[in-house]
Amino acid sequence: MNITSGIIPKPQKVVIFGVEGIGKTTFASQFPDPLFIDTEDSTLYLNVNRFDKPTSWEMLLQQVEYVKTNKPCKTLVIDTMDWAEELCKQHLMQKNGWNAIDATGYGARYVALAGEIGGLLNKLSEVIEAGINVVITAHAWLRKKEEPDEMGAYDRYELKLEKKTAPLVKEWADMVLFANYKTLILTDEKTNSKKATGGQRVMYTTHRPTWDAKNRLGLPDELPFDYSQIEQAFMKATTPVAPPVSEPIQPATPQAKATDQEVGPVPPKQPDPVPQPDPAPEYSEDIPDVIPQSVADLMKINHVTSDEITQVIYQGGFMPADTPLENIPADLWKYLATNWDNTLKFLKNKIRK
Template sequence: MNITTGRIPKAQKVVLYGVEGIGKSTFASQFPDPLFIDTEDSTLHMDVKRFDKPTSWTMLLQQVEYVKINRPCQTLVIDTIDWAEEICKKHLMAANGWNAIDAEGYGKKFVALAKEMGTLLDKLSEVIDVGINVVVTAHAMLRKKEEPDEMGAYDRYELKLEKKTAPIVKEWSDNVLFANYKTTIITDSKTESKKATGGQRMMYTTHRPSWDAKNRWQLPDELPFDYSQIAQAFEVATAGVGQPLVTEAPQPFPSPVDDVPLPEPQPDFSPDQRGEIPPVVPQGLADLMRNDGVSYEEIMQVIYVGGFMPQDTPAENVPIDLWNYLASNWASALGLLKTQIRNF
């Protein structure tokens, strides 16, 4: 048995949520060497590293897997997780033929949603395990909190997620930070009239009846909303953790004056070289095809060999439900392609 004492540095799981427009994305961009999975185009005005915007649930999970395997950053940012949840909803609706995610059937759809979101959190934990921090941003929403009769009900800020999803995100995180504008009410002593003033951006780090928050860095309950306020605590918690992989820099081709023959160009078999993906293929599926090097001709062979449509059916006659089914079951489609089509 091994017994240790003292602090053990590790990569951190941070949830940062706040009201609209307060600067969540900018705050997240100040964590060490961030790479964004931008689900809502909130970083287009920022000079940051980002993946292509995920257009399907499968694509989003693949991006997280890429970070785990290749370690291209020190911090992975999901911006925002409530928009990621919307992508997850569309995935489940397409895969199950649902018109909506609602409480029908004793809430089984919400249970399925929470389970699928749990899959994302599990993958993010695997990113943590290889020493990469994960920052998850979210919008805030006011929700009525019902207490026993003697206490009544009141409004409180929570993550803008479904009721079964929000708790597992909070439980998964090491730190939940809430950002809001602090407003001071001034009362005129003569007229008893009240006026709101201030509007300073603040960050709240501990739970209160009016909001969810927690932290394991021993932060003050209330801080100005600025990364410098948590930088030292974050560095202490992660000291020596999360260095990106160092790869050998590509060597330049020899100069022609060296009289050394240049290497023969190799053919490029990416989808763009083997044929453009026509617009009839939905964007989400087209993105998955590009990510995995699947051409338009190959995806049509998946449809034919898989028995979904007769041979030589034009793409224009493929129903949208079938395109969505392929995107939702992309791993199976790739398996069919690799075992029964590319091996021919």
């Protein structure tokens, strides 16, 4: 058995949640080399790298898979998780023919939702194992908290997620930061009237009864809401320390005899260049407007042509071979999008063979 000791640096799993408009996206954009999966167009006014806005749950999962495989960044940001959860709800409703996620079923639908979100978190853990930080942003909302052994109830800030999925996200994270405006209440001694002032943006890094937060970096309980406040601790936790390199002692060599012609140092032989693979061809297919955007986005990611998706429909026995695309029912398009992995398998095994 192998026993190790000491601090082992690794990529971090960070959740940032806070009230509306406090600057969660800007904060996330300051992590090392970020790449955004922007589910609500929050980054349009920031100079950052971003994927196309995901229009389906399958598209979002494929973007995460792309980051794990190709490592195009140092930090993957999902902005925001509550909008990603909405994509997941739409996916489950279309896949199972549900009219709503909160209908009857004794909680089975929320269990299915938690299962999908858990699958996403597993994929994000694989991104961590690939050496890439993951940052998730989310909105905050107030919920009434009632303790069984306490008198009364109190308001508490929580992740704006469903009750079965919020704990999964919190437990998955190494660090949960809660951002809010700090308001001071001043009391006039003469009139005993109270006045609110301040509005400083702060972040809380440890748990309190009125909010969720945690960290493993030894951060102070409260800090100004600015990335520079955690940057040093974050980099220390994620950057491996290179071991000192000792130069080998060279044995003394006999002095060469002087010659009439001085010979200069021989330059080291340069290694042969490593051949680079040809870049993948750009996707130039002009997708007809009759194909829904959710399917078109998945086609672009996987370089599926209109003719290929048509052959999937025909050879899969979904529609007669002479059916024009404009006559394909909306339910069939939804089925292909929500079962995209199976669509790709059929394409590769039956059409591209």
